[in-house]
Amino acid sequence: AYRFFLPEMTARATRRLQTEAELRRAIEGGELILHYQPQVAAAGGTVGCEALVRWQHPERGLLAPDQFIAFAEQSGLIVPLGEWVLREACRQQVHWRASGFTPLTMAVNISAVQFRRRDFVARIKHVLAETGADPAHLELEITESALMDATPELVARFEELVELGLTLALDDFGTGYSSLSYLKRLPIGRLKIDRSFVDGLPDNPEDVAITSATLSLARDLGMDVVAEGVETDEQRRFLRDRGCEAMQGYLFSRPLAVDAFTAWVEMHAANPP
Numbered sequence: 001a002y003r004f005f006l007p008e009m010t011a012r013a014t015r016r017l018q019t020e021a022e023l024r025r026a027i028e029g030g031e032l033i034l035h036y037q038p039q040v041a042a043a044g045g046t047v048g049c050e051a052l053v054r055w056q057h058p059e060r061g062l063l064a065p066d067q068f069i070a071f072a073e074q075s076g077l078i079v080p081l082g083e084w085v086l087r088e089a090c091r092q093q094v095h096w097r098a099s100g101f102t103p104l105t106m107a108v109n110i111s112a113v114q115f116r117r118r119d120f121v122a123r124i125k126h127v128l129a130e131t132g133a134d135p136a137h138l139e140l141e142i143t144e145s146a147l148m149d150a151t152p153e154l155v156a157r158f159e160e161l162v163e164l165g166l167t168l169a170l171d172d173f174g175t176g177y178s179s180l181s182y183l184k185r186l187p188i189g190r191l192k193i194d195r196s197f198v199d200g201l202p203d204n205p206e207d208v209a210i211t212s213a214t215l216s217l218a219r220d221l222g223m224d225v226v227a228e229g230v231e232t233d234e235q236r237r238f239l240r241d242r243g244c245e246a247m248q249g250y251l252f253s254r255p256l257a258v259d260a261f262t263a264w265v266e267m268h269a270a271n272p273p
Helices: 007-029 069-075 078-098 120-131 152-163 180-185 205-220 233-241 258-268
Strands: 032-041 046-057 061-063 105-110 138-143 167-173 190-193 224-227
Touching (some): 007 046, 032 258, 046 078, 069 078, 078 105, 078 120, 078 138, 152 167, 190 205, 205 224, 205 233
Parallel strands (some): 046 105, 105 138, 138 167
Antiparallel strands (some): 032 046
């Protein structure tokens, strides 16, 4: 047998080891922070927020999730990272409640890697008990990739989570391996319409058809809907007129650091965006 060596192989391996060490340090050393993007009701008023992780890298500055989440999933570090995000989001929810803040639904993204671990439900229970968070105002967002092999064990896991009082949301609906059987078999409480379908509203006929069908389907199944990536007033009016309950996007606000988010909610309490 023959094996060929290229210097790039060593460089790649070195970069991977360095990134893994840096990310592990970030998780353990307080370099991660959460930003919160408001979710706004169609009728006005803030109803929730999505917790989004950022990495305050000491050399590269503030990094968005697309710059490190994929690596975290490949390396297995998504498990401690995801648990940190959940715990921090729950702590913030408790802090807001203790400060007299209007109860908001806290949406937290869950990786398929996390969800498929046998101890996932136990870890959720532990975080809830540790932080004192209210599960009635906690939503776990799971992508369709986590449902590709919806075994009886995974279905039971969904049911256990709902029994805790949580809401389960299907993120990026329609962009992955969509199967309507998931909606029939799983206790999903909310669908999130992906920004790729919102972008073309209200002029693109395909986006109009897909979005309208999703809203109608969700309504008939008794599910709520959140539309992501809303950036124009025309998009908001289209979604509102077709019964979309909640929206998020740059039309309302970018993801904000905790103090800025708190101020945003207080500022818009009397004057809905």
